[in-house]
Amino acid sequence: MVWGTAYKDEGGEPEVSGMSLAERISETLSGLVDEHLVKVRETNWLMVKIAGGEVSVIQSWRKSIVDIYVAKDARIGMLSFEATGVEDAVKRIPSLLSVLKPSPFYAPLPEPTGKPLSSTDEKIIEIVRSGEVADRLGELGVDELGNAAGKIDFAYRETRLIGSSGVDLGYRSTSFNGYMRVFREGRSGQWSWTSTKYDAGLARRALEKAVELAEECAKLPRERVEPGRYRVLISPMVAGNLIGDLVGAASAGMLIFGMSFLQGRKPGERVLSPRLTVIDKPLDTSLPGFSGFDDEGVATSNKPIFEEGVFKGFLHNSKTAKLLKAETTGNAGWIMPRPFNLEVAEGDMKPGEMMEMLGDGLYLTNNWYTRFQNYLEGRFSTVSRDAAFVVKGGKPKACVERVRIADLMPRLFSSVEAVGSDPWQIEWWEVRTPTRIPHILLGEAGITLPS
Amino acid sequence: MPDPLLLQGLVDEALKLGASYAEARFHRLSSLQAIMINGAVIGAGEDVSEGVAVRVLLEGGMGFSATTDLSGEALREAVRRAVASARSAASYMKRPIRMGPGRLGRAKYSVEPKKPFQDVSLDAKLADLKDMYSGLELSRNGFKISNVTINYSETVEEKIIVNSDGAFVESMVPRLTVFYNMSASTGDRSANRWNQIGGSGGYELVRELRVGEQMKDDVESLYVNLVKAGSPPKGRMDVVLGPEIVALAMHESAGHPSEADRILGREAAQAGMSFRATYKDDVIGSEHATVIDDPTIPGSSGFYLYDDEGVAAGPRILYDKGRLAGMLHNRETAAVYGVESNAAARAMNYASEPIVRMANTYMAPGTYSFEELVEDVREGVYIKKYMEWNIDDIRWGQRYVGLEAYLIRNGRIGEPVRNIALEVTTKEFYSSIDAVGKDLVFYAGTCGKGEPPQGVPVWFGGPHIRMREVNLR
Structure with a gap:
């Protein structure tokens, strides 16, 4: 359990820590409840935060998180412990369960079919172990960005899942991700990257993209646009945010909670543009969300959620599957099914060609604050930030500040006219699931802004 | 809660290692939660986060580290990491970070609930949630509430804050929060209402904040929106x-x-x-x-x-x-x-x-x-x-x-x-x-x-x- 013991002095392959704790808890639970799962995550994480071109703080964490699922007579309890003392808390479980009634969510734990899948990078492990980041910041050229703000993350995680279904799986992972907002003459550009490996080239390309957008916007005049319907090219940053919400509606949990605009849609039904294929890729070890098993120990699989615009089906755990008379898809969350990594299948158009195809319209490169007015219909709005361009005749002619897309999610993604051939690996504040995604050209989107 | 002297020791250790400012914070959040859908509890549980954070300034750079491991060695390691991080950050600083003035306290305070959470059984709390759901008029005139999800949460936050400028503050604040989402439809129209109700105190807040009444009022708002409302002016x-x-x-x-x-x-x-x-x-x-x-x-x-x-x-x-x-x-x-x-x-x-x-x-x-x-x-x-x-x-x-x-x-x-x-x-x-x-x-x-x-x-x-x-x- 003591993190430091996870490393061998000679820098060899670390051993998964948390083993003994998970086993002790599992053993205790065996006598108290019918079913249980114990998930232990040990995290060693280092984050460099940058503002005004300087390091505003370097943060590091050594965390042990223990999540416990229990069921007795179909009553469901859950504990989450980011603390010591979990073994005492476990003893309180019977009294917690005794006052509950059988849960309509209950389903027996599924057979553990998952396989361990690890992907680590020794360079990242060494960075988080030593805390030495100065050379890395130099290598990425952070000090040459000028006025910039963002963060750079290095993390090493060990995950163990053990339980009464016979599941006993563990894996190791590393991640290297970040984002940067670069300022030039009152304009800004922002971009992000994510990987399981320390890939300085990947990060530098993202930083260069942020600089390029800020500088391009700074060269152009400001222009105000009127509210209306526009052809809109969205960057991988914007597309990643919106596709994340689109896939959120494909979680059977969101359907059960009455918050999915895919309510009433059947697998096999076309709901989006045939140009759009969205894939959940848990087995892609190049993206940090990978895992060979879900939170119930079921094998994960790469699978389309929308294939050429056709809805392939909701993401399930064993509970939502039982409620909706389906099969688990290996996407547990204990309550809410979820994707692991997302990928939008790339198209065949380069960004320049997409700009030409856009003709007259808007090119939005970043957004935030996506909020749903109506989950059941998918009516939402989101606000652009950073570089946003007015495009005329296929060329950016002006920069426009902080417009909103206000539309229906299904309508927006039914209007896709082209998907780029330029996938980027994105993960940031507004894109929480690691996502590989290119530019997307929307045939029309509602645009609003204050008068 | 750890001995405050332990935290003071971490602050002193950071200063010895070269920090110009240091703070140590013990921070514990323990909560009980329950989720109910359409009157049925789907699950309940506890969440606990507890650990120590150390933040330091050294040559104008800021370092922060945190750990869940409260053993002496792990805490001293957290201090070393915070100091090392601050030293690394300092090499990138053009404008050193400083701590400005503030009225620093040496105090202990807590919010005393009228009805402590532990004085009300979980059974009774779940019965109250069920009553709130049962009190809603879920269907009339083609209007139907198809889903009511209620998330009940009670949390106690405990902290001890010690810093090298003389602050020492110990506190305890209990809070109650109820979130709910309602999904309603009529014919071809639908709407959601999401709401969060909460405050600091104990279980008395369920009554004082009129949680059940607010839910009923929100059903009326959905009814007005879907059944009675016409097109808006522009x-x-x-x-x-x-x-x-x-x-x-x-x-x-x-x-x-x-x-x-x-x-x-x-x-x-x-x-x-x-x-x-x-x-x-x-x-x-x-x-x-x-x-x-x-x-x-x-x-x-x-x-x-x-x-x-x-x-x-x-x-x-x-x-x-x-x-x-x-x-x-x-x-x-x-x-x-x-x-x-x-x-x-x-x-x-x-x-x-x-x-x-x-x-x-x-x-x-x-x-x-x-x-x-x-x-x-x-x-x-x-x-x-x-x-x-x-x-x-x-x-x-x-x-x-x-x-x-x-x-x-x-x-x-x-x-x-x-x-x-x-x-x-x-x-x-x-x-x-x-x-x-x-x-x-x-x-x-x-x-x-x-x-x-x-x-x-x-x-x-x-x-x-x-x-x-x-x-x-």
Whole structure:
């Protein structure tokens, strides 16, 4: 359990820590409840935060998180412990369960079919172990960005899942991700990257993209646009945010909670543009969300959620599957099914060609604050930030500040006219699931802004 | 709770290792939660986060580390990592970080609930939730509520804060929060209502905050929206805005842009910046617009008496009669501006650095009754509740879409209208106010900021207000 013991002095392959704790808890639970799962995550994480071109703080964490699922007579309890003392808390479980009634969510734990899948990078492990980041910041050229703000993350995680279904799986992972907002003459550009490996080239390309957008916007005049319907090219940053919400509606949990605009849609039904294929890729070890098993120990699989615009089906755990008379898809969350990594299948158009195809319209490169007015219909709005361009005749002619897309999610993604051939690996504040995604050209989107 | 001397020892250790400033914070959040769908409990459980955070300054660089391992060796390792991080950061600093002045406290305080959580059985709590659900009228005239999800949460937050400038603050604040979502439909139309109700105190808040009554009222709002409401008007007209939207606007377009770290750009890549960084004028609204943030409001979700840097808290005026006034400061931003910290440093949990946050932000009430606000509107709209909102990253362009809204004709409330959108700039919002109600209602929220993201409990409040000639879509 003591993190430091996870490393061998000679820098060899670390051993998964948390083993003994998970086993002790599992053993205790065996006598108290019918079913249980114990998930232990040990995290060693280092984050460099940058503002005004300087390091505003370097943060590091050594965390042990223990999540416990229990069921007795179909009553469901859950504990989450980011603390010591979990073994005492476990003893309180019977009294917690005794006052509950059988849960309509209950389903027996599924057979553990998952396989361990690890992907680590020794360079990242060494960075988080030593805390030495100065050379890395130099290598990425952070000090040459000028006025910039963002963060750079290095993390090493060990995950163990053990339980009464016979599941006993563990894996190791590393991640290297970040984002940067670069300022030039009152304009800004922002971009992000994510990987399981320390890939300085990947990060530098993202930083260069942020600089390029800020500088391009700074060269152009400001222009105000009127509210209306526009052809809109969205960057991988914007597309990643919106596709994340689109896939959120494909979680059977969101359907059960009455918050999915895919309510009433059947697998096999076309709901989006045939140009759009969205894939959940848990087995892609190049993206940090990978895992060979879900939170119930079921094998994960790469699978389309929308294939050429056709809805392939909701993401399930064993509970939502039982409620909706389906099969688990290996996407547990204990309550809410979820994707692991997302990928939008790339198209065949380069960004320049997409700009030409856009003709007259808007090119939005970043957004935030996506909020749903109506989950059941998918009516939402989101606000652009950073570089946003007015495009005329296929060329950016002006920069426009902080417009909103206000539309229906299904309508927006039914209007896709082209998907780029330029996938980027994105993960940031507004894109929480690691996502590989290119530019997307929307045939029309509602645009609003204050008068 | 660990011995405070242990934390003092960590601070001393950091100073020995070269830090010019050091703080150690023990931070524990323990909560009980239950989720109910359509009257059936689907599960219940406990969440506990507990650990120690160490933050230091060394040669102007800042380092932070946190650990769940409370063993002496792990804590000393956390100190070493924080110091090493600060040293690394210092090599990249052109403007060294300093801690500005603040009224540091040596104090112990707690919120004493009228009905401690442990005095009410989980069984009784779940029965209360079930009663609330059972009290809802779920179906009539083709209108149907198909889903009611209720999330009950009670949390006790305990902290000990020690720093090298002499602060020592120990605190305990219990909080209750109820979230719910309702999905309703009629024919081919549907709508959601999501709400958060909460405060600091004990189980008595379920009654005092009228959770069950608010749920019933929200069912009525959905019914009005889906069954009774007609098409909304568009264009410029007078608007009477209900406290729920005013309260949210105070948080979004007065509180956030007044956070000094945001103005300085420290959150530029995350929660964004502030129009106040480049705003040339100091007039932001009419003389009726006064906005205050006050952590010391008893019973509030954002309640505290000392912030997470140990500075004594009090009310802060952000907009004063239409003029930009104070900012929200921690000690870092106070040093930059040459002022005293006004105790806005908050950390979500042990794993979070203290950053500038709001607590309870509200518009000062005026003298008008609701009837007086409405009677002077010839043609306009009363927007009572919202269902969608957002604001841009400098807190200038904001949008609120009404869940429940009514036409106003010749000084009287008329027919309901559906999904009306108010989309205005911050200057337009505050400048258009010509009268402010004498009522003041607070709402609970969870405010997001920082990296890793930190959600902290807040209240926001407001009276009814009247706005002249604003743009509706």
